[in-house]
Amino acid sequence: MGRFAGKIGIVTGGGKGMGRAIALRMAREGADVAILDSDGVAAADTAARIEQAGGRALPLRVDISRFGDVDAAVDRVAAHWGGIDVLVSNAGIMHPDDDMAAQAGDAVWRTTFAVNLHGAYACIRAALPHLRARRGAIVVSASNAGTVGTGRPVYGASKAALIAMTLAVAREVAANGVRANVVLPGAFATPMLDVVRHYPLTARYPRHRPIDRIADPDEIAGAVAFLASSDARHISGTVVPVDGGSTAA
Ligand SMILES: NC(=O)c1ccc[n+]([C@@H]2O[C@H](COP(=O)([O-])OP(=O)(O)OC[C@H]3O[C@@H](n4cnc5c(N)ncnc54)[C@H](O)[C@@H]3O)[C@@H](O)[C@H]2O)c1
Numbered sequence: 001m002g003r004f005a006g007k008i009g010i011v012t013g014g015g016k017g018m019g020r021a022i023a024l025r026m027a028r029e030g031a032d033v034a035i036l037d038s039d040g041v042a043a044a045d046t047a048a049r050i051e052q053a054g055g056r057a058l059p060l061r062v063d064i065s066r067f068g069d070v071d072a073a074v075d076r077v078a079a080h081w082g083g084i085d086v087l088v089s090n091a092g093i094m095h096p097d098d099d100m101a102a103q104a105g106d107a108v109w110r111t112t113f114a115v116n117l118h119g120a121y122a123c124i125r126a127a128l129p130h131l132r133a134r135r136g137a138i139v140v141s142a143s144n145a146g147t148v149g150t151g152r153p154v155y156g157a158s159k160a161a162l163i164a165m166t167l168a169v170a171r172e173v174a175a176n177g178v179r180a181n182v183v184l185p186g187a188f189a190t191p192m193l194d195v196v197r198h199y200p201l202t203a204r205y206p207r208h209r210p211i212d213r214i215a216d217p218d219e220i221a222g223a224v225a226f227l228a229s230s231d232a233r234h235i236s237g238t239v240v241p242v243d244g245g246s247t248a249a
Helices: 017-028 040-052 067-081 106-133 153-176 191-197 218-228
Strands: 008-012 032-037 057-061 086-089 137-141 179-185 239-242
Touching (some): 008 017, 017 218, 086 106, 086 218, 106 137, 137 218, 179 218, 218 239
Parallel strands (some): 008 032, 179 239
């Protein structure tokens, strides 16, 4: 029996990249997993992989920046399987023009905050009544860009705010038996990283990575699964870098 046997999880952005790796990992450990992703084809692809491996999955096409759609999707998951134990708020975006030198327009700010902060807020708010009912757990994927300067000012600001929001939630919901923690990915080989690869800032802001390689998406799944599981039952309000040591002081 896996750590998530009998548990129901939601993974936002579970169609690709780290979200997909996290969804597959949780399913492998016994969870029924709902994949909420704005890319319906990608969500269905992850669900198919879970089902091929003998698990149960529910793909839902949802843009998390649309609050009403998030409420409906989360309620649908709870109705489908009878509750929610884990929310992994992983979906996020990085705008290619997020650069002061490029004098990015208002759309960079609006779209980045709409998904990275408002979207995560909407998911946590919608899931909380269900998580309270089952003393569940929240894991939020922010970024080391929320704690150190990376040259992507709007993305970094959205992730810093996301960290602060999650820590506040952790304090608030502890009395209900709900835990909330944050992971800070460093550089992972996902479709998002392609945005950065074509982006001159990586050359302009080189950073020493003690574990000097780009990580595989699977390499965050264990940290997220741990924080979401009962193995971490006394851990809440933490911020865990999974970044090859690149933010080590
Ligand atoms: N890749 C990295 O190196 C890196 C580094 C630090 C932090 N992160 C963060 O980790 C998380 C996952 O990143 P990734 O690299 O796997 O990203 P990705 O772009 O590879 O995948 C993100 C997934 O989220 C979905 N998504 C995007 N906008 C959405 C929306 N509005 N509603 C619902 N789904 C939406 C996409 O369709 C996609 O399936 C993000 O929050 C990202 O900011 C990534």
